[in-house]
Amino acid sequence: GNSVTQMEGPVTLSEEAFLTINCTYTATGYPSLFWYVQYPGEGLQLLLKATKADDKGSNKGFEATYRKETTSFHLEKGSVQVSDSAVYFCALRPSSYKLIFGSGTRLLVRP
Amino acid sequence: KAGVTQTPRYLIKTRGQQVTLSCSPISGHRSVSWYQQTPGQGLQFLFEYFSETQRNKGNFPGRFSGRQFSNSRSEMNVSTLELGDSALYLCASSLDGGRDYGYTFGSGTRLTVV
Numbered sequence: 001g002n003s004v005t006q007m008e009g010p011v012t013l014s015e016e017a018f019l020t021i022n023c024t025y026t027a028t029g030y031p032s033l034f035w036y037v038q039y040p041g042e043g044l045q046l047l048l049k050a051t052k053a054d055d056k057g058s059n060k061g062f063e064a065t066y067r068k069e070t071t072s073f074h075l076e077k078g079s080v081q082v083s084d085s086a087v088y089f090c091a092l093r094p095s096s097y098k099l100i101f102g103s104g105t106r107l108l109v110r111p
Numbered sequence: 112k113a114g115v116t117q118t119p120r121y122l123i124k125t126r127g128q129q130v131t132l133s134c135s136p137i138s139g140h141r142s143v144s145w146y147q148q149t150p151g152q153g154l155q156f157l158f159e160y161f162s163e164t165q166r167n168k169g170n171f172p173g174r175f176s177g178r179q180f181s182n183s184r185s186e187m188n189v190s191t192l193e194l195g196d197s198a199l200y201l202c203a204s205s206l207d208g209g210r211d212y213g214y215t216f217g218s219g220t221r222l223t224v225v
Contacts, residue, residue: 034213043115043201043216051211089154093209097167098144101154 002027002094006102009087013080013109021075021105023064023090031092033057033066033073034099038087047075047088080109113138115217117202123223129190132220136183136204143185144214145177148199157200160185161208189222197224 007022025033032051036044048057053068062077073090090102116135124130136143145157156169160179177187183204189196199221203214 032210032213036216043117043218044203046213046215049211049213093213097142097159097161097208098156098169099146099154099203099209099214100156103153 002031002092002100004090004092004100004102006088006090006105009104009106011105011107013107015082015109015111016079017109019075019077019080019084019107021088021090021107023073023075023102025071025073025090025092027071027092027094029095031094033064034091034093035062035064035073035075036089036091036101038089038104040086044089080107082109082111085109115202115204115215117200117217117220119220120218121221121223123225124192126192126194126224128192129188130192130222131186131188132200132202132222134185134187134202134204134217136185136202137206137215140204140206140215141183142205142208143179143183144203144205144209145185145187146201146203147171148201148219149197154201157187159208166208192224194224196222198222 003026034049035047048059050057050066056065087104091099142161144159159167179185199219201219203216205214
């Protein structure tokens with residue numbers, strides 16, 4: 001079946017540190033992959049996406065590359081800010097019309 | 112461009128009652144999906160509608176139902192509420208069923224069942 005596995009949180013970093021949040025997936029066919037971010041009390045915001053193997057999604061300094069050989073879509077940012085503190089969700093969209101989410105990773109950035 | 116609008120933002124209901132949640136998608140988006148978010152189960156897919164037709168349904172009991180109107184607005188209904196139905200219910204709309212552009216989410220309706 002289809003599933004997404006994310007690294008457990010919380011992840012605590014100092015401002016300007018390098019961020020990696022691991023995401024691996026299991027899927028049949030050729031899914032699209034997404035990262036969403038959720039700030040307290042809000043819904044989900046699309047952070048970046050990739051629709052085929054080797055695609056790199058990027059937005060606001062965040063990047064993730066669709067790696068079919070390792071079934072991974074790790075989120076990275078070179079220098080985090082306090083304002084990046086949030087919960088990050090990796091998701092896949094298989095051939096059916098729905099998103100399958102990972103469990104979420106809470107990021108806390110300290111000044 | 113207006114985003115996805117969900118009403119109401121907060122609801123408190125009593126066990127056994129029913130509830131209806133509303134979602135207005137982004138203009139031009141014909142696909143609307145619903146998700147339930149809880150601390151224990153995370154984000155789970157409820158159902159997806161496109162042009163008033165349900166295209167996909169998640170693994171939820173029949174107490175959970177939805178519909179979509181000709182203007183793409185959608186409602187979901189939960190009957191005979193249980194304490195475990197307390198959750199954040201998120202609506203999402205999409206231009207292409209999510210394949211290339213993903214889904215845009217609303218701020219959610221926080222349902223508390225007492």
